[in-house]
Amino acid sequence: xxxxxxxxxxxxxxxxxxxxxxxxxxxxxxxxxSIMGRAPSITELGIFSVMWSEHCSYKSSRKWxxxxxxxxxxxxxxxxxxAGVIDIGDxxxxxxxxESHNHPSFIEPYQGAATGVGGIMRDVFTxxxxxxxxxxxxxFGAPDxxxxxxxxxxxxxxxxxxxxxxxxPTVGGEVNFHPAxxxxxxxxxxxxxxxxxxxxxxxxxxxVGNPVIYVGAKTGRDGIHGATMASAEFxxxxxxxxxxxxxxxxxxxxxxxxxCLELMATDAIVAIQDMGAAGLTSSSVEMSSKGGLGIxxxxxxxxxxxxxMTPYEIMLSESQERMLMVIKPEARxxxxxxxxxxxxxxxxxxxxxxxGHLVLKMNGRVYADMPVAPLVEQAPLxxxxxxxTPRAEAxxxxxxxxRDPIASLLKLMGSADLxxxxxxxxxxxxxxxxxxxxRPGGDAAVVRLERGPKGLALTxxxxxRYCQADPxxxxxxxxxxxxxxxxxxxxxxxxxxxxxxxxxxxxxxxxGQFVGCxxxxxxxxxxxxxxxxSGNVSLYNETNGKGILPTPxxxxxxxxxxxxxxxxxxxxxxxxxxxLIGKTAGHLGCSLYLREIEGREEGAPPPVDLKAERAHGExxxxxIDARExxxxxxxxxxxxxxxxxxxxxxxxxxxxxALPKDVPAHAFCFGEDQARYLVTVxxxxxxxxxxxxxxxxxxxxxxGETGGNALTLAGGNTISLSKLRAAHEGFxxxxxxx
Amino acid sequence: MQAAVVVFPGSNREVDAAKALEAAMGxxxxxxxxxxxxxxxxxxxxxxxxFSYGDYLRCGAIAAHSPVLREVKARAKAGVAVLGICxxxxxxxxxxxxxxVLLRNAxxxxxxxxxxxxxxxxxSLFTSGYSEGQNLSIPVAHHDGNYFADDGMLDxxxxxxxxxxxxxxxxxxxxxxxxxxxxxxxxxxxFNDTKNVxxxxxxxxxxxxPLQGSTDGKALFKGxxxxxx
Numbered sequence: 001x002x003x004x005x006x007x008x009x010x011x012x013x014x015x016x017x018x019x020x021x022x023x024x025x026x027x028x029x030x031x032x033x034s035i036m037g038r039a040p041s042i043t044e045l046g047i048f049s050v051m052w053s054e055h056c057s058y059k060s061s062r063k064w065x066x067x068x069x070x071x072x073x074x075x076x077x078x079x080x081x082x083a084g085v086i087d088i089g090d091x092x093x094x095x096x097x098x099e100s101h102n103h104p105s106f107i108e109p110y111q112g113a114a115t116g117v118g119g120i121m122r123d124v125f126t127x128x129x130x131x132x133x134x135x136x137x138x139x140f141g142a143p144d145x146x147x148x149x150x151x152x153x154x155x156x157x158x159x160x161x162x163x164x165x166x167x168x169p170t171v172g173g174e175v176n177f178h179p180a181x182x183x184x185x186x187x188x189x190x191x192x193x194x195x196x197x198x199x200x201x202x203x204x205x206x207x208v209g210n211p212v213i214y215v216g217a218k219t220g221r222d223g224i225h226g227a228t229m230a231s232a233e234f235x236x237x238x239x240x241x242x243x244x245x246x247x248x249x250x251x252x253x254x255x256x257x258x259x260c261l262e263l264m265a266t267d268a269i270v271a272i273q274d275m276g277a278a279g280l281t282s283s284s285v286e287m288s289s290k291g292g293l294g295i296x297x298x299x300x301x302x303x304x305x306x307x308x309m310t311p312y313e314i315m316l317s318e319s320q321e322r323m324l325m326v327i328k329p330e331a332r333x334x335x336x337x338x339x340x341x342x343x344x345x346x347x348x349x350x351x352x353x354x355x356g357h358l359v360l361k362m363n364g365r366v367y368a369d370m371p372v373a374p375l376v377e378q379a380p381l382x383x384x385x386x387x388x389t390p391r392a393e394a395x396x397x398x399x400x401x402x403r404d405p406i407a408s409l410l411k412l413m414g415s416a417d418l419x420x421x422x423x424x425x426x427x428x429x430x431x432x433x434x435x436x437x438x439r440p441g442g443d444a445a446v447v448r449l450e451r452g453p454k455g456l457a458l459t460x461x462x463x464x465r466y467c468q469a470d471p472x473x474x475x476x477x478x479x480x481x482x483x484x485x486x487x488x489x490x491x492x493x494x495x496x497x498x499x500x501x502x503x504x505x506x507x508x509x510x511x512g513q514f515v516g517c518x519x520x521x522x523x524x525x526x527x528x529x530x531x532x533x534s535g536n537v538s539l540y541n542e543t544n545g546k547g548i549l550p551t552p553x554x555x556x557x558x559x560x561x562x563x564x565x566x567x568x569x570x571x572x573x574x575x576x577x578x579x580l581i582g583k584t585a586g587h588l589g590c591s592l593y594l595r596e597i598e599g600r601e602e603g604a605p606p607p608v609d610l611k612a613e614r615a616h617g618e619x620x621x622x623x624i625d626a627r628e629x630x631x632x633x634x635x636x637x638x639x640x641x642x643x644x645x646x647x648x649x650x651x652x653x654x655x656x657x658a659l660p661k662d663v664p665a666h667a668f669c670f671g672e673d674q675a676r677y678l679v680t681v682x683x684x685x686x687x688x689x690x691x692x693x694x695x696x697x698x699x700x701x702x703x704g705e706t707g708g709n710a711l712t713l714a715g716g717n718t719i720s721l722s723k724l725r726a727a728h729e730g731f732x733x734x735x736x737x738x
Numbered sequence: 739m740q741a742a743v744v745v746f747p748g749s750n751r752e753v754d755a756a757k758a759l760e761a762a763m764g765x766x767x768x769x770x771x772x773x774x775x776x777x778x779x780x781x782x783x784x785x786x787x788x789f790s791y792g793d794y795l796r797c798g799a800i801a802a803h804s805p806v807l808r809e810v811k812a813r814a815k816a817g818v819a820v821l822g823i824c825x826x827x828x829x830x831x832x833x834x835x836x837x838x839v840l841l842r843n844a845x846x847x848x849x850x851x852x853x854x855x856x857x858x859x860x861x862s863l864f865t866s867g868y869s870e871g872q873n874l875s876i877p878v879a880h881h882d883g884n885y886f887a888d889d890g891m892l893d894x895x896x897x898x899x900x901x902x903x904x905x906x907x908x909x910x911x912x913x914x915x916x917x918x919x920x921x922x923x924x925x926x927x928x929f930n931d932t933k934n935v936x937x938x939x940x941x942x943x944x945x946x947x948p949l950q951g952s953t954d955g956k957a958l959f960k961g962x963x964x965x966x967x
Binding site: 157160161164165166167249250251252254255342343425426427428429430431432433434436437439448563564 | 792
């Protein structure tokens with residue numbers, strides 16, 4: 001083994017303080033020493049630090065993530081690659097993943113969110129896919145928290161700024177507000193791409209002597225230690241971490257996308273990996289470790305944006321819009337021509353070796369020489385103590401006062417979590433590419449595939465307050481709601497990506513939330529045949545010891561054979577029968593009604609019956625496929641009356657419904673019972689639908705019919721659509737313009 | 739009829755434009771990479787939407803000085819039809835082919851939505867597929883679409899019939915609410931003085947089939963093809 005020449009000359013000696021600053025525990029450093037057989041150089045220590053960070057090594061979560069179902073008929077590539085890959089038929093594959101950029105977005109909302117979008121898009125086109133849609137899942141603090149407006153405005157502008165410039169439509173997402181996110185917002189970005197099934201690119205390096213190529217933007221000092229930052233709690237000094245946030249350049253990424261896809265159309269590439277978290281370090285280590293090979297890099301050949309960068313800085317930089325590839329030697333010239341056409345840097349910076357070592361040289365000196373395999377295989381793995389969340393008491397509807405449902409509805413429709421998100425998604429180009437069939441604002445977005453009439457349905461979902469009260473039920477509910485949203489537009493749900501956002505895993509109650517959510521996700525995925533193909537874990541979402549609500553955001557992908565059949569939530573004209581599918585017990589525990597109207601955040605979340613979920617969904621999907629339904633909406637946050645109002649506003653058609661006698665009105669109107677849909681059919685077809693439901697053993701009842709320009713409850717209590725619309729559409733613009 | 743779509747680094751609606759043209763012409767247009775100063779001999783040149791050169795400096799400013807734009811200008815002078823959509827409109831104003839400028843949206847943010855659009859004249863090769871006063875639904879998707887010119891110039895444009903489209907509400911009213919970006923006099927698209935160059939902010943290429951929610955953009959492409967064939 002070469003002893004790195006940098007030691008004792010220009011590089012600092014390793015002290016316990018330097019080790020601690022790198023986020024390594026004493027035990028972890030002992031492991032470094034035993035792997036190296038000597039003290040590491042500062043460059044080597046930096047590499048261990050990022051590779052063994054929570055962000056890169058999943059050291060607290062790995063044990064539990066292994067429990068998730070990741071295989072199935074449609075799965076081509078599960079977790080472990082840049083993104084998950086599923087078979088969508090006709091020789092095509094959908095490639096997708098969701099990833100968090102929480103910490104950077106809190107520090108610098110525009111750039112944090114923008115580079116989050118850039119990073120996840122790179123993960124997808126690295127695999128050979130052209131991105132066709134972006135989604136996101138966002139959580140902010142209380143609307144009246146002094147930072148919320150600044151963060152919301154910056155994040156939305158950043159997501160739009162990057163995605164719009166890339167020419168990839170941002171078609172869906174979710175936004176929630178809760179004081180638990182005051183000090184830790186969540187920005188989870190998801191990209192979905194399409195590739196030919198037999199033209200997928202992986203990161204496993206092969207071929208000793210093959211050239212290692214760096215392409216894209218130049219390397220600067222931005223983002224050094226981003227992965228380590230993302231693996232620690234925030235304190236009041238976090239503002240000082242602003243320099244660790246990267247700066248995005250979507251224009252360069254657009255060129256990188258086009259250049260990569262052009263090169264991928266040839267057979268030049270052996271392996272490819274984007275430089276995301278931990279930049280050149282994780283890309284070179286991952287490619288070589290997967291191939292069981294070594295890699296030798298000449299760092300002076302790395303295109304640099306500024307002078308005087310040290311090997312340590314080059315390896316740890318998180319400058320954006322960069323890729324690392326291993327190509328066939330004979331393809332050098334062709335590859336160079338393509339990248340030069342797109343005016344991007346192209347540099348051969350090293351080669352694959354058979355020594356199994358990562359060797360870093362600069363100006364003829366060796367700065368690191370370390371075995372690759374143990375960096376990955378001997379990464380710490382923790383079985384952290386975990387405490388189950390105490391069971392929450394059920395809330396009975398009769399224990400709550402009876403109130404006027406219409407007044408409650410108006411308040412809910414204008415509340416932060418139920419108001420229209422138009423202010424958000426109108427800042428995203430959701431129409432570029434011309435394939436957006438169902439736009440934002442419904443249950444799931446639908447985009448047509450190039451060859452048509454087939455399309456993908458896409459959604460992101462999570463109900464963190466359920467996860468807080470009962471992690472397992474909450475985890476299952478997030479998956480079930482995602483599945484239901486895809487079903488509600490007529491799609492067959494195929495697979496998910498998960499973005500696990502939690503607090504400090506070293507606290508047993510937080511680890512208990514994580515374990516519970518994983519268990520719930522697992523059960524739902526198994527019951528719904530809906531495997532996890534990619535994901536990301538973001539821990540330490542805490543500020544000054546206060547954690548966020550557990551938020552396992554689920555990104556769902558489904559396929560619809562003919563996008564012409566896709567159903568939307570909007571009422572289509574008057575005189576349609578409104579039918580409720582599914583059973584309503586009136587569960588108000590953890591509901592938005594309880595929070596917004598009664599001012600209470602407590603109780604057990606609604607139970608998730610996965611068998612009923614599946615049966616009800618399959619029934620609804622078959623009706624949509626037979627073109628029987630004129631509108632369909634899943635029931636979730638806010639319950640039945642909120643869903644009804646959303647359908648009426650979307651179609652600008654009112655409705656009159658009757659309330660049953662056996663459930664208290666407030667519970668029937670606002671209970672958040674699962675596995676339910678509201679659908680409309682032509683009146684003469686209503687009885688047929690009910691008898692089909694009866695035959696299938698599925699609860700279904702006619703509630704009323706569409707018509708007029710108001711929502712009216714039997715008994716005459718009514719509200720105009722214009723009044724509802726003003727409340728619903730007014731909240732976010734008023735908040736942001738105040 | 740032959741058409742070309744000019745592609746810059748950062749263009750992103752070139753494919754959408756090409757598809758709309760192909761549907762109208764029955765064959766695909768030629769895609770011309772910006773560094774090719776050789777433009778094929780065509781009847782129509784389309785400068786598509788996107789973020790040419792990242793919209794750095796000023797939207798359209800760098801593309802307006804590219805070699806291919808010199809050739810586009812020469813062709814336009816010779817009477818060839820030139821259509822600039824969104825970023826293409828910005829490029830054509832920066833290149834001096836169209837009057838006025840496009841400022842940042844009055845609301846300061848990017849805006850993507852279907853807008854009402856009133857056809858000001860059917861007397862042009864671009865708008866012959868419409869009737870005067872027709873009310874269209876076409877999407878916009880831009881950050882800098884706030885059309886500005888001084889009052890004298892606006893008066894002249896109106897006198898000479900150089901206003902192609904204005905933002906309007908469902909009843910045809912040219913109201914402030916119907917104006918998505920603060921454009922002067924609700925102007926969404928303008929011609930040059932010989933009416934062989936049109937620039938507009940909305941995206942007719944994204945409103946050509948029922949699944950896109952509107953087919954009102956179709957008649958623009960169909961009208962062009964009929965006028966130039």
